[in-house]
Amino acid sequence: MILFIFTQIALAESLFTNRLYELALTEYKRVFFFDSTAQRDLSLRLHYTISALNTNFLKGYEEYDKLLKDFPDIGDESRIILGRELIKNKHYSLAIDILRPTREKRLLGLCYLLNGQYYNALDEFQNLDEEIALEVKEFLKKPKKSITCAMILSMFLPGWGEIYAGDFKRGLQDFIITSASGLLLFKSFKDKKYVDAGIIISLLFNRFYFGSISNAGRIAQRNNERLEKDWLDYIKKKYSKDF
Incomplete structure (x- = not known):
């Protein structure tokens, strides 16, 4: 029986090392079934949790939660290993929680960046890495399009908000169509053609006026999100070795 358990552990660990997580998960379950004491082995539980996170996130989160409860004094090394896996799977909030108590403040700062928590990242890098801190400050200073300003501009002058936001062609199109609709509407009221005016309001003016604002x-x-994505892609590429 002991030989069988050792063989199963070796197989599970080999599958885990080769990133065959689904197969590894099955073998870890087999180990824990035949030897319940193996569940008290931090290394095995850590690898089991990582395998679960890479196979099914809901199952992985359940095992992540159990791991922290069963090993409340889990050390920095295990936290960092788990944190890197969570980052790889884009579970940044969980990675932040697991990395926050560790000595690995640089990785924590980069994780804050990936999670969009730029000021938290800046706090970590201020006395840790001046180069990254400066890059974060420069990004935060970059002018971004105000959504409120864009919508107000289009409210008072249809199309201008879209031009301000960065889409000149659509803005010009909406300006011309809304202006033409407005002139037709004015002419219909002037000529007391109220049915025509109603049709113009419902089919043209409302559609392009409120459409321009939206x-x-x-x-x-969208442009702000693109700017943010491009910058984060640059950060991930430049500091990929840290992940």
Whole structure:
């Protein structure tokens, strides 16, 4: 029986090392079934949890939670290993929680960046890495499009909010169509053609006027997100060795 357990552990660890996580998960379960004391081995439980996180996040989160409860004094090394796996799987909030008590403040700072917590990242890097701290400050200073400003501009002058947000073609199109609709609407009221006026309001003016306001906010948000994504991609590429 002992030989069988050792063989199963060796197989599970080999599968884990080769990143065959689903197969490794099955073998770890087999080990724990035949030898319940193996669940008190931190290394095995850590590898089991990582395998679960890479196979099924809900199952992985359940095992992550159990691991921290069963090993409340888990050390820095295990926390950092688990943190890197969580970052790899883009579970940044969990990675921050697991890394916060460790000595690995640089990795924690980079994780804050990936999670969009730029000021927390800046706090970590201020006395740790001046180069990254400066890059974060420069990014925060970069002008970004105001969603509110874009929508207000289009509210008072249809199309201008979209132009401000960065889409000149759409802004010009909405300006021309809304202006033309406004002129037709004015002419219909002037000629007392109220049915025509109602049709113009429902089919043209409302659609392009309110559409311009909505589009302006959406374009501004999209451009800000693109700017943020491009910068984060640059950060991940430049500091990839730290992950």
